[in-house]
Amino acid sequence: MLTVSGLYKRFGSVEVLRNVGLDIRKGTTTIIIGPSGSGKSTLLNCINLLELPNEGSITLNGMSMTFSADKKSGPRAVQSFRRQTGMVFQGNHLFPHLTALENVMLGPVVVKRLNKPDAKRHAAALLDKVGLGELTERYPHQLSGGQQQRVGIARAMSMEPTMLLFDEPTSALDPELVLEVLEVMKALTRDGMTLVIVTHELDFASRVADQVIFMDEGRIVESGSPGEVMVRTRHERIQAFVRRLSPHARMDNTESSLK
Numbered sequence: 001m002l003t004v005s006g007l008y009k010r011f012g013s014v015e016v017l018r019n020v021g022l023d024i025r026k027g028t029t030t031i032i033i034g035p036s037g038s039g040k041s042t043l044l045n046c047i048n049l050l051e052l053p054n055e056g057s058i059t060l061n062g063m064s065m066t067f068s069a070d071k072k073s074g075p076r077a078v079q080s081f082r083r084q085t086g087m088v089f090q091g092n093h094l095f096p097h098l099t100a101l102e103n104v105m106l107g108p109v110v111v112k113r114l115n116k117p118d119a120k121r122h123a124a125a126l127l128d129k130v131g132l133g134e135l136t137e138r139y140p141h142q143l144s145g146g147q148q149q150r151v152g153i154a155r156a157m158s159m160e161p162t163m164l165l166f167d168e169p170t171s172a173l174d175p176e177l178v179l180e181v182l183e184v185m186k187a188l189t190r191d192g193m194t195l196v197i198v199t200h201e202l203d204f205a206s207r208v209a210d211q212v213i214f215m216d217e218g219r220i221v222e223s224g225s226p227g228e229v230m231v232r233t234r235h236e237r238i239q240a241f242v243r244r245l246s247p248h249a250r251m252d253n254t255e256s257s258l259k
């Protein structure tokens, strides 16, 4: 469904993505992990064309785009490509003056020119799906962080993308709110949605991922099943990363820092 190959992204003289290639099959969940600054967000942004790659190619649902220094992609092509993916960010960027329902209706009404009654029905069904069927009339400030994030997921789905991209969707949440957002993502995987998720929730990753990708310094160091990448890897960088993030390691760190 998605093939990325030979992707390079530079910001000035800094090379942030270096020859990145990956394959994602329809209906699967891919989790991207890696240290801060390794290029995870940039990769998602390139798949969504929020950032234009300098080199390489991306094929999504049979539609191909090739990037190079002397070739500029037309805004039309970028738009129709971008519409196939929905993006959920760390902090939801909901409109504060619109209700949950209106936030989810906005894209279909404004961009797709869907009539309001249909958009409303569709938005209500999506909010129901993320467990907010009772709270559709609330404004963002009347919702918890986890609930706001779930509105964000419903909003991303409102444009009917073929793939959803999540950039650390739970890292701005209090620990007790993380689970409800993870549950919604898990339900989406059961529905057969194609998901690409950047997260530090390794436990979640090991339970839902079909594919785990470890990035470091702009490269994909390893990709494979959760067991292959997170348990049986021979890369020391990955072993150290996983140790640092696993709950036991965190507990040990806390204990030793208390001593």
Ligand SMILES: Nc1ncnc2c1ncn2[C@@H]1O[C@H](COP(=O)(O)OP(=O)(O)OP(=O)(O)O)[C@@H](O)[C@H]1O
Binding pocket: 011, 014, 016, 034, 035, 036, 037, 038, 039, 040, 041, 042, 043
């Ligand atoms: N718009 C930009 N302009 C210049 N440099 C950028 C830009 N966006 C990202 N970078 C740089 O690219 C590198 C990769 O950043 P990116 O945000 O993709 O990392 P990340 O893996 O998502 O990190 P984190 O886990 O902290 O979110 C970093 O060194 C960052 O400073």
Ligand SMILES: [Mg+2]
Binding pocket: 040, 041, 042, 167
């Ligand atoms: Mg990031």
